[in-house]
Amino acid sequence: MTSAYAAVYKEWRDDPELFWRKAAKAIDWIKAPQKIFDAGAGVYGLWFPDAVCNACANAVDRHVEAGRGDQAAIIYDSPVTGTKRTLTYAQLQEEVGTLAAVLRKHGVEKGDRVIIYMAMIPEAVIGMLACARIGAIHSVVFGGFAAQELAKRIDDCAPKLVLAASCGVEPNRVVHYKPLLDEAIELAARKPAAVLMLRRPQEPATPTQGRDFDWTAEVEAARAQGLFADCVPVAATDPLYILYTSGTTGAPKGVVRDTGGYLVALEWTMSNVYDVKPGEVFWAASDVGWVVGHSYIVYGPLIHGATTIIYEGKPVGTPDPGAFWRVIEEHGVASLFTAPTALRAIKKEDPAGTWLQRYDVSRLRALFLAGERADPDTIQWAEKILNVPVVDHWWQTETGWAIAANPLGLGMAPVKYGSPTFPMPGYDLSVVDDLGHDAGRNEMGTILLRLPLPPGNLVALWNQEARMRAGYLDDFPGFYKTGDGGYVDDDGYVFVMGRIDDVINVAGHRLSTGGMEEVIASHPDVAECAVIGMNDAIKGEQPCGFIVLKAGTSGTHERIEKELVQLVRDKVGPVAAFKTAIVVDRLPKTRSGKILRGAMKKIADHDPWTTPATIDDPAVLDDIADALKAKGI
Structure with missing residues (x-):
């Protein structure tokens, strides 16, 4: 297959604003962008500065209005609880609109922050979309996160309300979220006004008087009263969410994603990188607490009109190394996105791939890997047992989508094991030595991205502009420092060898x-x-x-x-x-x-x-x- 990558990348290089203007036509705008980029706004410029839109309208309502309300939007599959559930786009719209009305009842309005502290259940996605619907800024914190770390995030973004589940369910234990949340709120100086608690059967949880409200009861009451919130117009440059990067020390680092640029970038990737069509089943086997979950469990597939899977389980042990293959067969997954570590876990338990033989995975067209470096041995093992393209691609919490990939939708380039292939349109990548000079081909160095970053990337760190400049921009003026080391070979393939600290x-x-x-x-x-x-x-x-x-x-x-x-x-x-x-x-x-x-x-x-x-x-x-x-x- 001949790849159109070179032509598409050249199209972006020749006229970046025209490239993203065309990509923006795939989004439903309340006010379409006239100006594509404002170089004088933000720390390195803002995309679509005069446009108005709504993320929830693009992820949910427009598909219902287009007559596709009966299509599955979300498939929930939980081997740890033995639960499966499907929500159509019409059902999702009703759930999201009702919860958004409940949020409003508790005083949440446009620009307010809401922390979401939940397990991998549909309500986590409904909560994110409900915030987006009314212009509130959500900040998802991985369920079961330590109380002290949760308290830091509460103090940093000052949420008006917390959406929480009473517990998470692991293969051999129940993780009690309620005591962790209570401790975090006790530690926090900037306490939320209310908590909306989803009480799961595995942990009913006794509400804290005056602060905790029962999620199910509140939603049912709103539904009985006919309360339903419509989508609120927001500026394309308004924040959609704050996502704290993992493993931080000291003050947390809240990556801010704007709304319009994110919608445009994700929609472009669903077709061009992942080669997924509306109506197909896309499964990102991650968690909504991480950037992959935000981009490719929630917003990307739903904006594109695909069906997304919420999987509450593990690659092995729930119940066996065939867990992923069972999900692919049962739900007709066309494309799987997971971390290399998940594949390695399966390979460790079932190196010969015998569990795969029990399932029909013929509808799977591709496997995508990201999150850490994918070693060639694991990629080759997956290619051999699955007989589909295995695409390693590289991106970061800060970027929100792939910096480098082998874009399936544009036609695959030849694979070089250990390389995520080429930079995607929007990313002008270079490798420099310790003095900031071009390292030359095949020479290890620090990977930089020329500013401005494309739509969908971080626009700020929440209330920490100086930290953003110091962490990403000051060391190499005019560039974003990725913090990753690697090299570019003679054919232009990017090799990411790990964090600079790992050299x-x-x-x-x-x-x-x-x-x-x-x-x-x-x-x-x-x-x-x-x-x-x-x-x-x-x-x-x-x-x-x-x-x-x-x-x-x-x-x-x-x-x-x-x-x-x-x-x-x-x-x-x-x-x-x-x-x-x-x-x-x-x-x-x-x-x-x-x-x-x-x-x-x-x-x-x-x-x-x-x-x-x-x-x-x-x-x-x-x-x-x-x-x-x-x-x-």
């Missing part, structure tokens, strides 16, 4: 831990791995690899560790000074599946450390400490 200095040699991980992951017994740089008195830093083996692996840990040391020596070279490989049962990860390499490094260096707020299971860090101690580290 280690071994006796003066700058080496990518991502490159070492790629080598380790190629070993047939390795399910997943992480490499960190430990402090070393002589060499400055020395790499240390943590390895999780596939189920049923034979041979001693000592043998495999020796093989991995030799493999890195053969593939990367003696310069890597790779001498320490440690087999562990599991790696510490955030709930979105990102490996917490920074925490592992602190433990290895014997630096003071605290449990990251985003960690899925804190006990894993103790296991890492024990494994290091057993090696005399």
